[in-house]
Amino acid sequence: ETGVTQSPTHLIKTRGQQVTLRCSSQSGHNTVSWYQQALGQGPQFIFQYYREEENGRGNFPPRFSGLQFPNYSSELNVNALELDDSALYLCASSYLAEQFFGPGTRLTVL
Amino acid sequence: KQEVTQIPAALSVPEGENLVLNCSFTDSAIYNLQWFRQDPGKGLTSLLLIQSSQREQTSGRLNASLDKSSGRSTLYIAASQPGDSATYLCAVIQGGSEKLVFGKGMKLTVNP
Numbered sequence: 001e002t003g004v005t006q007s008p009t010h011l012i013k014t015r016g017q018q019v020t021l022r023c024s025s026q027s028g029h030n031t032v033s034w035y036q037q038a039l040g041q042g043p044q045f046i047f048q049y050y051r052e053e054e055n056g057r058g059n060f061p062p063r064f065s066g067l068q069f070p071n072y073s074s075e076l077n078v079n080a081l082e083l084d085d086s087a088l089y090l091c092a093s094s095y096l097a098e099q100f101f102g103p104g105t106r107l108t109v110l
Numbered sequence: 111k112q113e114v115t116q117i118p119a120a121l122s123v124p125e126g127e128n129l130v131l132n133c134s135f136t137d138s139a140i141y142n143l144q145w146f147r148q149d150p151g152k153g154l155t156s157l158l159l160i161q162s163s164q165r166e167q168t169s170g171r172l173n174a175s176l177d178k179s180s181g182r183s184t185l186y187i188a189a190s191q192p193g194d195s196a197t198y199l200c201a202v203i204q205g206g207s208e209k210l211v212f213g214k215g216m217k218l219t220v221n222p
Binding site for chain 1: 114141142144146151152153154155156159161199201203208209210211212213214215
């Protein structure tokens with residue numbers, strides 16, 4: 001059991017809206033990463049946070065932003081939603097070089 | 111730019127077969143390689159982590175090997191069972207980077 005949880009499980013939004021996805025990792029896991037997985041594809045790296053600071057970013061526009069909090073929780077915020085943002089969003093926490101994933105949030109943009 | 115490839119994209123086998131899943135990557139300067147399992151609509155479950163200094167890792171019926179020089183990893187599944195049906199993904203982390211670079215995965219179906 002990884003101990004990484006995500007909420008909500010599913011979410012439906014309309015184009016142009018904003019969304020916040022949440023992740024909670026285990027105590028002691030100082031690094032959290034967010035990934036986007038489109039249907040039939042491997043996950044794509046969005047960004048990573050280490051001790052509340054952004055520590056690497058993938059090829060995603062600035063309307064994708066994040067926060068990490070001292071209690072090992074984190075958020076992914078997406079502004080001005082587009083249809084192509086529909087995907088499974090995964091967060092992962094790292095411990096001893098191994099990454100552990102949460103169950104994901106399925107976002108549908110209509 | 112690191113690229114990870116998994117071929118074939120799907121595999122269907124009868125129960126009991128021993129399986130080899132392949133993963134290749136273009137840049138051998140990796141920090142580690144990790145194999146995951148994903149059930150439909152679910153998150154990723156870590157199966158095995160191989161660090162760059164290691165050649166293989168084993169867990170139960172699973173064995174993963176790593177050949178950095180040739181840019182290849184294999185995941186061996188012994189005596190496959192219907193419960194092994196899932197999508198298997200491999201991913202690498204570059205030295206000096208913090209992100210996992212994934213292949214597209216291989217969908218495995220084990221028929222009873």
